[in-house]
Amino acid sequence: MLRSISSDGTSGSWERNAPASMARGARAMKMKSQATQVKTDAPASSSAGGKKRVYLLSEGNKDMKMVLGGKGANLCEMTKLTLPVPPAFIITTETCLEYFEEGTGDLPAALDYEFALKAIEEDTGKKFGDPLNPLLVSVRSGAPASMPGMMDTVLNLGLNDEIVEGIIKTTGNERFAYDTYRRFLNMYSDVVMDLDKEPFEEVITSIKKRKGIKLDLEMEAADWKEVVGEFKKLNPNVPSDPREQLRGAILAVFRSWNNDRAIRYRSYNNIPDEWGTAVSVQAMAYGNMNDGCGTGVAFSRNPSTGENKFFGEFLPNAAGEDVVAGIRTPQPLEEMATKWPGVYEELYKYQEQLEKYYCDMQDIEFTVENGRLYMLQCRNGKRTAKAAVKIAVDMVKEGALTEAEALLRIPANQMDFFLHPTLDPTAQKTKIGVGLPASPGAATGKIVFTPDDAEVMANMGEEVILVRKETTPEDIHGMKSAEGVLTALGGMTSHAAVVARGMGKCCVSGCTAAEVNAKNKVLKLGDVELKEHDVITIDGSTGEVYLGTVERRSAAEDEDFQTVLGWADKMRKLKVLTNADTPDQAAQARKLGAQGIGLCRSEHMFFEPERISSMRAMIVAEGKGERLQHLETLSVFQREDISGILKEMDGLPVTVRLLDPPLHEFLPHSPDEMQSLADTLGKPFSVVKDRVKQLKEVNPMLGFRGCRLSVVYPEITEMQARAVARAAAANKKAGLDPKPEIMVPVVSSAKELRLIVPRIVAAVKEELDKAGVDVKIPIGTMLELPRACETADQIVGTDDVDFISFGTNDLTQTVWGFSRDDAIRFIGRYQEQGLLDFDPFARIDEEGVGGLINMAIEKARTKQPETKVGICGEHGGEPNSVQYFHSSKFDYVSCSPFRVPIARISAGQAAAVEVSAQDKLYRESITNVKRAPK
Ligand code: ADP
Ligand code: MG
Ligand code: MG
Numbered sequence: 001m002l003r004s005i006s007s008d009g010t011s012g013s014w015e016r017n018a019p020a021s022m023a024r025g026a027r028a029m030k031m032k033s034q035a036t037q038v039k040t041d042a043p044a045s046s047s048a049g050g051k052k053r054v055y056l057l058s059e060g061n062k063d064m065k066m067v068l069g070g071k072g073a074n075l076c077e078m079t080k081l082t083l084p085v086p087p088a089f090i091i092t093t094e095t096c097l098e099y100f101e102e103g104t105g106d107l108p109a110a111l112d113y114e115f116a117l118k119a120i121e122e123d124t125g126k127k128f129g130d131p132l133n134p135l136l137v138s139v140r141s142g143a144p145a146s147m148p149g150m151m152d153t154v155l156n157l158g159l160n161d162e163i164v165e166g167i168i169k170t171t172g173n174e175r176f177a178y179d180t181y182r183r184f185l186n187m188y189s190d191v192v193m194d195l196d197k198e199p200f201e202e203v204i205t206s207i208k209k210r211k212g213i214k215l216d217l218e219m220e221a222a223d224w225k226e227v228v229g230e231f232k233k234l235n236p237n238v239p240s241d242p243r244e245q246l247r248g249a250i251l252a253v254f255r256s257w258n259n260d261r262a263i264r265y266r267s268y269n270n271i272p273d274e275w276g277t278a279v280s281v282q283a284m285a286y287g288n289m290n291d292g293c294g295t296g297v298a299f300s301r302n303p304s305t306g307e308n309k310f311f312g313e314f315l316p317n318a319a320g321e322d323v324v325a326g327i328r329t330p331q332p333l334e335e336m337a338t339k340w341p342g343v344y345e346e347l348y349k350y351q352e353q354l355e356k357y358y359c360d361m362q363d364i365e366f367t368v369e370n371g372r373l374y375m376l377q378c379r380n381g382k383r384t385a386k387a388a389v390k391i392a393v394d395m396v397k398e399g400a401l402t403e404a405e406a407l408l409r410i411p412a413n414q415m416d417f418f419l420h421p422t423l424d425p426t427a428q429k430t431k432i433g434v435g436l437p438a439s440p441g442a443a444t445g446k447i448v449f450t451p452d453d454a455e456v457m458a459n460m461g462e463e464v465i466l467v468r469k470e471t472t473p474e475d476i477h478g479m480k481s482a483e484g485v486l487t488a489l490g491g492m493t494s495h496a497a498v499v500a501r502g503m504g505k506c507c508v509s510g511c512t513a514a515e516v517n518a519k520n521k522v523l524k525l526g527d528v529e530l531k532e533h534d535v536i537t538i539d540g541s542t543g544e545v546y547l548g549t550v551e552r553r554s555a556a557e558d559e560d561f562q563t564v565l566g567w568a569d570k571m572r573k574l575k576v577l578t579n580a581d582t583p584d585q586a587a588q589a590r591k592l593g594a595q596g597i598g599l600c601r602s603e604h605m606f607f608e609p610e611r612i613s614s615m616r617a618m619i620v621a622e623g624k625g626e627r628l629q630h631l632e633t634l635s636v637f638q639r640e641d642i643s644g645i646l647k648e649m650d651g652l653p654v655t656v657r658l659l660d661p662p663l664h665e666f667l668p669h670s671p672d673e674m675q676s677l678a679d680t681l682g683k684p685f686s687v688v689k690d691r692v693k694q695l696k697e698v699n700p701m702l703g704f705r706g707c708r709l710s711v712v713y714p715e716i717t718e719m720q721a722r723a724v725a726r727a728a729a730a731n732k733k734a735g736l737d738p739k740p741e742i743m744v745p746v747v748s749s750a751k752e753l754r755l756i757v758p759r760i761v762a763a764v765k766e767e768l769d770k771a772g773v774d775v776k777i778p779i780g781t782m783l784e785l786p787r788a789c790e791t792a793d794q795i796v797g798t799d800d801v802d803f804i805s806f807g808t809n810d811l812t813q814t815v816w817g818f819s820r821d822d823a824i825r826f827i828g829r830y831q832e833q834g835l836l837d838f839d840p841f842a843r844i845d846e847e848g849v850g851g852l853i854n855m856a857i858e859k860a861r862t863k864q865p866e867t868k869v870g871i872c873g874e875h876g877g878e879p880n881s882v883q884y885f886h887s888s889k890f891d892y893v894s895c896s897p898f899r900v901p902i903a904r905i906s907a908g909q910a911a912a913v914e915v916s917a918q919d920k921l922y923r924e925s926i927t928n929v930k931r932a933p934k
Contacts, residue, residue, distance in 0.1 A: 051094070051110070052092070053091060053092050053094070053095045053108075053110065053111050053112075053113075054089050054090070054091055054092070054111070054112070054113045054115075054116045055067075055068060055072075055076070055089065055090045055092070056087075056088075056089050056090075056116055056119055057075055057076050057079040057085060057087060057088050057089070057090075058076070058079060058080075059076070060072065060073055060075075060076030060077075060090065061073065061076050061077055061080060062074055062076070062077035062358075064076070065144045065145075066093065066144045066275070067092050067093060067094065067278070068090045068092065068093070068142075068278050069090070069093060069141075069142030069143050069144055069277060069278030069280070070142060070143065070144060070145065070146055070379060071140060071141075071142030071278070071280060071377055071379070072090040072142050072278045072280050074377065074378050074379060075088060075090070075280060075282075075377070076090075077357075078354070078375050078378060081353065081354075081357065083350055083353075083354075083375045084372070084373060084374055084375055085374065085375050085376075086124075086282050086283040086284070086285050086374050086376070087119070087120045087123040087124060087282070087283050088120065088280050088281060088282030088283065089113060089116035089117070089119065089120065089280075089281050090142075090278050090279065090280050090281075091111065091113065091250065091278060091279040091280075091281070092278055093143070093144065093275060093276040093277060093278045094276065095108055095111055095276075095279075096254045096257060096276035096277050096278070096279070097274070097276040098110075098111075099251075099254045100254070100257075100258070100276070105251075106251070107247060107250060107251060113281070116281075117246075117281070120135065120137070120281075120282075120283055121135055123283075124283050126283075128158055128242055128243070128246075129158065129163070129241075129242040129243065130163075130166075131162045131163045131165065131166030132166050132169070132170060133166075133170065134158060134159070134163045134166060134167060135158060135283060136156050136157060136158040136159060136180070136184075136283075136284040137157050137158055137246070137281050137282060137283055137284060138153060138154065138155045138156070138157065138280075138281070138282050138284055139153065139154045139157055139246065139249035139250060139252075139253055139279060139280075139281050140153045140253070140279065140280040140281075140282060141153055141253045141256055141257075141277045141278075141279065142277060142278045142279075142280055143257070143271070143275060143276070143277045143278070144271075144275050145269070145271045145275070146379060146382075147262060147265050147266070147269075147271065148382075150256075150259075150261050150262040150265045151253065151256040151257060151259070151262055151277055152191040152252055152253055152256035152259075153187075153191070153253070154184075154187050154188055154191050154192065154249040154252065154253075155183060155184065155187055155284065155319065155320075155321065156180045156181075156183050156184040156187075156284055157184060157188070157242070157245050157246060157249055158242040158245065158246070159180065159181050159184045159242075160240035160241075160242070161240065162240075163242075164177050164178065164181050164228075167180075171289075173289060173290070174221035174225070175219075175220060175221035175224060176286070176288060176289045176290070177221075178221055178224035178225045178227070178228050179216075179219075179224045179288055180286070180288065181224075181228050182224050182227045182228050182231055183288075183319060183321070185228065185231040185232065185235065185238055186200050186231060187321075188238050188245065188248070188249070189231070189234070189235040189238065191249070191252050191256075192248045192249055192251075192252040193235065193237065193238070193248075195234070195235055199234050200231060200234060203227055203230040203231065203234070204216075204219075204227055207219070207223055207226060207227065211223070216318075216322070217317060246281070250279050250281070253277060253279045254276075254277065254279070256277070257276055257277045267831055267832070267834070267837070270837060270838065273834070282376075285367040285369045285372075285374035285376070286319075286367070286369045287315075287317070287318055287319050287320065287367040287368060287369065288317060288318055288319045289317075289369065289370065290317060290370070291316055291317050292368075292370045292371050293316070293317055293367075293368055293369050293370060294314050294315055294316040294317060294318060294336075294367070294368045295314065295315055295318050295319060295320045295322070295365075295366070295367045295368070296312055296313055296314025296315065296330065296333070296336070296365075296366055296367075296368075297312055297313060297314075297363070297364065297365055297366075298310065298311065298312030298313075298314075298333060298347065298351060298363075298364045298366065299311045299312055299351075299361060299362065299363055299364070299381050300351045300352070300354065300355040300361050300362040300364070300381070301355075301361045301381075301387070301391055301394075302387065303361065303363070303381050303382065303383040303384065303387055304383070304384050304386070304387055305384075305386065305387055305390065306383065306384075306386060306387030306388070306389065306390025306391045306394070307390070308391075308394055310333065310348055310351060310352075311333065312332075312333040312364075313330035313331065313332060313333065314330055314331060314333060314335075314336050314368075315330045315331070316331070316339075319367075320365065320367060320376070333347075340368065340371065342371070343368055343371065343372075343373050346373050347364075347366060347373055350364070350373075350375060351364055354378050356400065358378075358380060359395070359400055359401055359405070360380040360381075360409065361380065361381045361383060361387075361391050362378050362379070362380065362381055363377075363378070363379050363380070363381030363382070364377065364378050365377040365378075384414075384417075385411065385414035385415060385416075385417035385418070386417065386418075386558070388409065388410055388411055388414070389410065389415075389418075389558065389560045389561050389564055390560050391409070392406040392407070392409050392410055392560075392564060393406070393560040393563050393564065402916070403567040403570070403571075403912075404567075404571065404912035404915045404916045405912075405916050406564075406567070407564065407567045407568060407571065407905070407908050407909055407912045408909055408912050408913065408916060410564055410905055410909070412879040412902050412905045412906045412909060413879050413902065415561070415901055415902050415905060416440040416441075416541060416898070416902065417541075418558055418561045418901070419440070419441075419592070419898050419901065420440045420441030420442070420506065420540075420541070420898070421441055421442055421443075421552045421553065422441075422442055422539075422541065422552065422553060423442045423537070423539050423550050423551070423552055424550070424551040424552060424553050427550050427551040428550075429537070429546045429547075429550045430546055430547040430548065431544055431545070431546055431547075432525045432526065432528045432536070432545055432546060432547050433511050433513050433514060433525040433526065433544075433545040434511065434513075434542075434543050434544050434545065435486070435487075435488075435508040435509055435510045435511025435512070435514070435543045435545065436491060436492055436497070436508065436509050436510040436511075436543050437508070437539075437540055437541050437542050437543040438490075438492055438494070438496065438497035438500060438501070438507040438508060438509035438510070438540060438543070439485075439497060439500035439501040439505060439506050439507035439540045439898075440506060440540045440541040440898070441484070441505070441506035441540050441541065442484075442506060442537065442538065442539045442540065442541070442550070442552050443463075443465060443482075443483035443484030443505075443506045443537065443538055443540075444463065444465075444483065444535065444536070444537040444549045444550065444552070445462070445463040445464045445465040445482065445483040445484065445535065445536070446462060446463065446464050446465070446532075446533040446534065446535055447464070447465050447466075447467045447486075447523060447530060447532060447533065447534055447535075447536055448464045448465070448466055448467070448478075448482070448532060448533070449466075449467055449468070449516070449518040449521045449523075449532060450478065450518060451466065451474065451475040451476070451477055451478020451479065451481075452477075452478065453478075453532075454466045454477075454478035454479075454481040454482045455477050455478055455480075455481045457481070458481035458482070459481075463483045464481065464482050464483060465482055465483060465484050465485070465486055465536055465538060466478050466479060466481075466482035466484075466485045466486070467485075467486045467487075467514075467516055467523050468485070468486075468487050468488075468496070468516065468518070469487065469488050469489055469516045469518070470487050470488070470489040470490045470494060470495065470496060471485065471487060471490075471494075471495050471496040471499065472495060472665075473495070473603075473607050473661070473665055473666075474607070474612075475496075476499065476604070476607045476608075477607075477608070477609055479496070479499055479500065479503065479505065480503065480505075482505070483505070483506070484500075484505060484506040484507060484508075484538045484540065485500050485505065485506075485507040485508075485509075486507070486508050486509075486511060486514065486536075486538050486545065487507070487508070487509045487510070487511065488510075488511055488512060488514040488515070488516050489509075489510065489512070489824070490509045490510055490821065490824065491509065491510055491820075491821075491823065491824030491827070491839070491841065492509070492510075492839060492841065492842050492874075494509050494510070494820075494821060494824070495821075496509050497509045498874065498896075500540070501874075501896040501898060501899070503585070506538060506539070506540030506541075507538075507540050508538045508539070508540055508543050508544075508545060510824055511525075511543070511545060513525055513526060514545075525545065528547065535547075535548050535549055536548070537549060537550040561901075564905065565593065565901060565904055565905065567908060567912075568904045568905045568907065568908025568909070569593070569904060569908065570908075571908045571911040571912050571915070572886075572904065572907035572908040572910070572911050573886065573907070573910075573911055574882070574885060574886050574890060574891070574892060574893055574903075574907040574910070575595045575596070575891060575892035575893075576593065576594060576595055576892065576893055576894075576895070576900055576903045576904050576907060577594055577595055577596045577597055577598035577599075577653070577655075577870070577872075577892050577893070577894035577895075578592075578594035578596075578597055578598065578894060578895060578896065578897050578900055579597070579598060579599040579600075579601075579872060579876075579894055579895060579896055579897075580594075580597050580599075580600060580645070580897060581600055581601050581602075581604035581605065582604070582605075582641070582644075582645070583641070583644035583645050583647070583648045585897055586644075586645045586648035586649050586654075587648045588897045589897035589900055590648060590649060590652075592897055592898070592900040592901055593900050593901060593904055594649075594652075594897065594900045595652055595892070596649055596652035596653035596654060596655075596739070596892075597645065597649055597652075597653065597654040597655055597894070598653075598655050598805060598870050598871075598872045598876070598892060598893070598894020599655060599657055599743075599805070599872035599894050600642075600645060600654060600655060600656045600657060601657055601660065602638065602642075602656055602657060602658060602659055602660075602720060603659050603660055603661055605637060605638055605641045606634065606637070606666065607666075608637075611634070611637050612666060613677075613680060614630055614633045614634050614637070615630075615634060615666050616666055616667060616668070616677055616681075617630045617680075617681055618630035618631055618634060618716075619663050619666055619667060619691065619695070620667075620677070620681060620683065620687065620688055620691045622683075622687065624715065627713070627715060628715055631715060631716065631719040632719075634719065635719045635720075635722060635723045635726075638719070638720060638723035638724075638727075639723040639726045639727045639730075640727075642654075642656060642723060642724055642727035642740065643727035643730055643731055646727055646728065646731050646736070646738040646739075646740060647731060647736060649739075650731070650736045650737055650738065651737045651739065652739060653739045653740075653741055654738075654739060654740050654741065655740075655741045655742075655743050655780070655805070655872075655894075656720075656724050656740060656741065656742055656743065657743045657744075657745050657782070658706075658707070658709075658710060658717055658720050658742065658743065658744055658745060659709055659710075659716055659717075659720065660705060660706050660745045660746065661700075661705055662695070662697060662700040662703050662704050662705045663695050663704065663709070664692070664695040664696055664697060664700060664704075665700070667691070667692050667695065668692070669692070674688045674689055674692060675688075701810075701813070701819065701820070701821075702814075705745075705746055706744075706745040706746020706747070706782075707744050707745060707746055707747050707752050707753075707756055708746065710744070710752075710756045710759075711752065711755065711756070714756075714759055717756060717759060717760065718759060718760075718763045720742075721742060721759070721760040721763040721764050721767075722763050722764075722766075722767050724740050724742055724764070724777065725763065725764040725767035725768050725771075725775075725777065726767050726771070727740070728740050728768075728773075728775045728777065729767065729768060729771035729773045729775065730771075732771075732773045732774075732775050733771070733773060738775060739776075740775070740777050741777060741778045741779070741780060741802075741803070742760055742764075742777060742778075742779050742780070743779075743780050743781060743782055743803075743805060744756055744757070744760075744779070744780070744781045744782065745781075745782045745784070745807065746782065746784060746785065746810070747781045747782065747783075747785070747788050747795065748785045748787040748788055749787065749788070749791065749794075750791060750794035750795045750797065750798050753781060753795060753798045753801060754798055754799075757779055757798060757799065757800050757801060758799075758800070760779055761779065761800055764777050778802035778803060778868075779800050779801060779802060780801060780802050780803030780804055780805060780868070781795060781801060781803075781804060781805075782804070782805050782806070782807040782872070783795070783804050783805070783806050783807065783811065783853075783856055784806065784807030784808075784809075784810035784811045784814070785810070785811070785814055786811075786814055786815055786852060788856075789811070789852045789853065789855065789856035790852075790855075790856075791859075792804065792855075792856035792857070792859040792860040792863075793859040793860060793862065793863040795860070796860040796863050796864040796867045797863050797864065801867075802867070802868065803867060803868035803869070803870065804856075804860055804867060804868075804869055804870070805869075805870040805871060805872050805894070806853055806856075806869075806870070806871040806872070806873065807872060807873055808844060808849065808853075808871055808872075808873030808874070808875045808876075808881075809841065809873040809874055809875075810873075811849055811852070811853075811873070812840050812841055812844075812845065812849050812873070813841075815845075815848055815849045815852060816840060816845070816848065816849075818840070818841075820841055823841065827839050827841075841874065842874065842875075842878060843875065843878050843880050843881055844875045844878070844880070844881035844884050844885075846884055850884060850888070853888065854888055857869055857888060857889070857890075868891050868892075869889075869890050869891050870890060870891055870892040870893065870894060871885055871890060871892075871893050871894065872893075872894040874895070874896075876893035876894050876895035876899070876903060877893070877895030877896055877899025877900070877902055877903045878899075878906075879902065879905075879906040879909070882903050882906035882907050882910065883906060883909065883910040883913075886907055886910030886911065887910065893907070
């Protein structure tokens with residue numbers, strides 16, 4: 001069938017070919033019957049050592065991705081569907097692994113593909129290495145998971161000086177022959193022999209310059225011939241024996257599995273290094289012969305908007321690599337419809353068929369050779385968040401997918417898109433730095449270096465970006481006032497990142513190249529030096545930092561997005577609560593679908609500027625009497641805030657965590673600040689200084705914090721319990737339905753709870769009795785230390801303990817022994833070297849931390865089956881982790897307000913996996929897929 005090259009090569013005229021639709025049926029049939037025939041007499045040598053290493057396209061199918069790679073498996077499937085795929089054979093991924101294991105640098109001895117090459121020869125009627133009727137092949141990589149552009153491919157293989165002459169003789173198309181040859185020499189030198197590409201490009205550029213032309217299309221036969229001559233001077237060592245070339249190219253594709261970019265891509269995308277790549281060796285289809293040829297890429301729906309409209313681009317008289325290289329601007333497919341209506345119609349039919357068959361939007365690579373269409377690849381297409389949602393909703397409407405199946409197609413992680421303003425991708429921008437994408441959204445503003453400046457400027461109506469080395473709880477008011485936060489240090493779970501996510505504020509953390517000089521108010525990023533009030537834009541979804549203003553746009557209330565959330569809510573078994581510390585956050589989270597608050601950090605109420613002084617006074621107090629007096633003031637603040645939060649979350653649970661951080665965090669550290677505190681309190685400087693010194697800890701995260709504070713200062717806990725009870729009583733009296741709960745943090749033994757819980761119960765009871773109302777206030781504890789997990793049965797066996805909530809941030813920290821604030825320094829290196837597949841502070845470590853969690857749940861449920869089980873770490877909004885919590889039978893996850901929709905979708909997906917197996921039957925029973933007219 002590919003013989004058309006030699007017979008039609010000179011005609012170059014589209015009209016002279018038989019209508020593509022006529023030739024098609026016959027061709028497809030021929031391809032199929034031949035392939036089948038070849039299969040039956042395939043020699044045993046294809047499976048030496050009991051292993052089948054080489055498959056013909058007729059021998060595989062779409063479910064063999066692990067063996068044949070995604071590309072190979074889909075080529076087989078398209079062949080099965082009788083689509084016009086150039087014949088090929090596929091060397092298995094296992095053979096690639098064999099190659100690495102044997103380590104000889106040569107192909108595995110047991111690999112034999114001669115029989116398969118022969119099959120291609122029979123199918124095409126051409127012969128590999130025959131100058132008069134040469135078969136040229138592509139040697140293509142293809143892993144089980146899509147790794148676009150990461151590995152290598154060699155095209156037009158099987159050429160040498162003699163064969164080029166043969167092609168010229170038989171086709172009369174000298175330009176095509178030399179164009180093809182130069183492409184081959186270039187690619188072989190680059191991919192197989194690892195030579196620098198630049199001198200090769202330079203050859204072409206200088207000829208174009210000399211001739212005063214710009215485009216490849218303007219190059220004539222003699223020019224390409226000259227290029228070939230120069231290329232051979234640059235690299236005289238390309239083997240002339242086609243079989244030697246083939247061996248070299250297969251080896252190069254194997255090797256490309258382990259090139260740096262492929263390794264990096266795998267580590268970012270969690271693709272195991274142990275999979276290996278398959279190699280497809282395929283007869284070439286020529287898009288570069290004349291104006292009746294071309295090549296293109298198409299999508300069955302628009303991959304950026306999701307619109308149900310066939311979409312794509314093509315380049316006449318070009319080879320596939322030209323599209324990728326962006327040498328010329330491709331034309332929209334609509335133009336192909338005018339130019340080559342028959343081909344367009346055929347392609348349209350196939351994309352429709354493939355989409356229906358795979359039940360997903362398809363990404364297709366094709367080549368047209370003298371008016372004949374060849375399908376070179378199909379796969380489920382990558383798409384934007386917006387397109388993913390629209391396609392899912394449309395396909396359910398069309399009856400192509402069930403809701404469960406459609407839900408599983410949604411990339412939960414990308415749903416941030418709908419919640420935050422994003423940078424206009426078409427906007428002009430100057431990137432000046434990059435850090436971690438700590439909290440999504442984009443913000444533009446004048447830079448300021450202190451939280452106070454941020455507040456002052458914001459009050460004047462200015463938009464500011466707070467730039468800090470790192471943030472501490474004392475920066476909160478500045479973070480609140482700023483549009484966004486940029487820090488030089490800190491990871492994805494640093495203070496800045498966690499707090500910003502909680503506020504729904506964009507944040508770039510860990511921008512290590514940033515030199516922040518807060519004293520002189522200068523920010524240096526590489527060569528760029530910025531002063532206070534210079535404008536920057538930060539993108540918390542990518543971690544990028546730009547100079548000046550960049551246009552933004554917002555994804556408003558999207559109807560399709562709401563539909564997807566609706567499916568998730570119907571299916572999910574996990575409740576999704578939120579981590580919120582203020583009435584504003586509570587209201588925002590509720591709008592995003594939160595079913596209550598799983599973590600309300602009570603200390604955040606004391607960081608407000610006018611409150612922190614009472615807090616400090618309480619901490620510096622000399623004696624219990626003085627402390628109680630300040631606690632009374634704090635109690636009023638606490639009650640007001642909690643009452644506001646309960647009101648926003650009326651009817652839903654609000655879990656208030658008792659004071660957690662070390663007291664030292666509340667105190668000032670510089671002598672000036674200490675002096676001013678001493679002045680405010682009317683105490684000698686030395687009292688303040690001594691107290692600060694006394695509370696200073698070497699390792700505060702493992703120090704005097706959490707319930708340990710309750711043990712030493714029971715009056716603090718009592719104040720907090722009373723504040724919760726009073727707030728509940730007030731709301732109840734106002735006709736509301738408050739549902740507060742109290743949670744004790746950093747517990748390591750049941751004995752601590754036996755001391756603390758009765759005090760809480762007594763304080764609550766006293767307040768409720770006093771108010772004369774009846775509100776049930778459950779009490780629970782956080783499991784965030786290994787010892788607490790080990791003894792979960794004793795913990796839930798403690799009287800009045802109603803629930804447990806895993807604090808997975810601290811638990812990860814204590815299980816791994818990694819400090820959350822410092823681990824950023826080496827976690828990246830761990831990932832690079834394959835010691836960690838992901839950051840365990842972002843995604844739950846199922847093996848270690850998860851193992852402990854499951855053990856704790858089992859102990860707890862065996863002892864007290866009714867115990868409510870939740871999780872309130874950052875992991876509560878991470879899709880993989882949410883799936884894990886679903887399978888561990890948690891009752892709820894709790895996450896930052898802006899992660900709530902993501903958690904809803906992830907929880908829905910976890911449940912959908914279980915039902916979609918049944919849906920498969922349903923899907924197969926659907927025959928009529930409606931489509932919008934073209
Ligand atoms: P990638 O995985 O990087 O997309 P491919 O194996 O798909 O690599 O090859 C890249 C391009 O090379 C294809 O898009 C196609 O245009 C071209 N190509 C590959 N094989 C052939 C072939 N048999 N005939 C014509 N062009 C081919
Ligand atoms: Mg491809
Ligand atoms: Mg904690």
